[in-house]
Amino acid sequence: MTQTKHLELSQVGMEFPTPKGPFIALENVNLNIAQGEFISLIGHSGCGKSTVLNIVAGLYQASYGGVILDNSEVNEPGPERAVVFQNHSLLPWLSVYKNVELAVKQTKNGRNKHEIKEWVEHNLNLVQMTHAASKLPSEISGGMKQRVGIARALSMEPKVLLMDEPFGALDALTRAHLQDSVMEIHAKLGNTVIMITHDVDEAVLLSDRIVMMTNGPKATIGEILSIDLDRPRDRIKLADNPLYNRYRHDVLRFLYEKQRKIEPVHSTQISSKKQAKPNAA
Structure with a gap:
């Protein structure tokens, strides 16, 4: 994997106006992505995953910071960034x-x-x-x-393929077939991919790195996990792979242990956020 700087998110923050004042969905999101990397964004609902994706797509303008793709600032939608929605x-x-x-x-x-x-x-x-x-x-x-x-x-x-839970509405078997297809296409084309998912197994199977988001508001990147598994990847063989299972454990630990401490606050804030109707999930 080349480490040439390709896509850069620098000090990205996002505020949405509400009757009670600004709702800070994202704060200080920093991420460098290399050409051809497959990145998964994972986190609880309301952690700003879709907001990050929309900013990279040019559908949102960041309130602070910005996105650079191949030395050009991203400030509007463009064909070099294609989106696949759920x-x-x-x-x-x-x-x-x-x-x-x-x-x-x-x-x-x-x-x-x-x-x-x-x-x-x-x-x-x-x-x-x-x-x-x-x-x-x-x-x-x-x-x-x-x-x-x-x-x-x-x-x-597109230089960058953006996927917002592309398999979330599908049954398990169809989902598995499409995951395999995406891995094959990525191997052929070498596109840079950013995918939102709630599925830990999916994230580990497909990704080069998993970006784990903290709970909102003021969500940011909590941890980044590099997935050092050889490609092509076979889901059946990986099921008994100790390294694969360690990666799964690391993501689950972040989601259900590290983030559990602030869950009651998160629930209250999400309720307020829904009344204000920002799209920060």
Whole structure:
């Protein structure tokens, strides 16, 4: 893994206005991410994971600090940062093919009509959805919809792929298949990936590093765990791997021992936060 500085979050803080004054969702978030790294953000609900992701995506402007991608400041959405949401967000009146084609046409990159067609088919093939190219979203399963959402994001040729709990709404078997697909795609393309998850096993299986967030408000990075497991990774073999299980234990210890001490305060603050309606989860 190269250590060339690629994506940098520096002193990132985020405030949301409320009738009772500013709600501080994030404070002093600092993180350097190398080209091609797979980073997972994990923490309890309300710890600001989605806020971090939205700031990197350019959907939010940080109240303090900022984000630098390849020496350029991130201050608005751009095709070099593609987002895969938990909800696939496909346009229901367009076919699988047309949903991906729409994204490609927004970022043509000099392609003519024939090259656009080839590129759409290439990305559908990456997620094994070529067979369903003519189907509408209502005609395919939830797991298939999410595959199309990933294909659509990849078709934009992003430097950074941002994934907000992309498998959270799927059943366990579909989730496992998609996790394997994402690992294969990451190995082929070498994109930088930032993924939000609540699943400890998922984080350890997929990540190069796991960024563990403290409880909000004023959430920040509590610990960063490097995952030194060889790739490609096989979930069956890793189940009995002592190092894998140690990593799982380290994440669980952070989430359910270190953060438990402030849980009563967290619950009260989350209740106030919901009344103010900031998106800090």
